[in-house]
Amino acid sequence: MEWPFDANRVIAGGVFVFVESEVFKGLLELKEKPFVIVGETGGFKKTRLTMTTYDRALIITRGKVKLPEGAVVVRAKELSLGK
Secondary structure (H helix, E strand, O other): OOOOEEEOOEEOOOOEEEOOHHHHHHHHOOOOOOEEEEEEEOOOOOEEEEEEEEOOEEEEEEOOOOOOOOOEEEEEOOEEOOO
């Protein structure tokens, strides 16, 4: 399997923490190879989300984020943050 790879569907649940992009980038820098999920959510108006996990919480930021070299990236075709 080659990185980054695409995911057909990602369903997220649990604790969601929305942060600004600068805070998000700072959290990514704490890991050598951060795991990151990028995709869009929403119906009529799509919103780009970038997510990672940190201490059992799902950390989310809106918009594009410059990812660090070595990040493991999953590009989700569909995101669902629960109902």
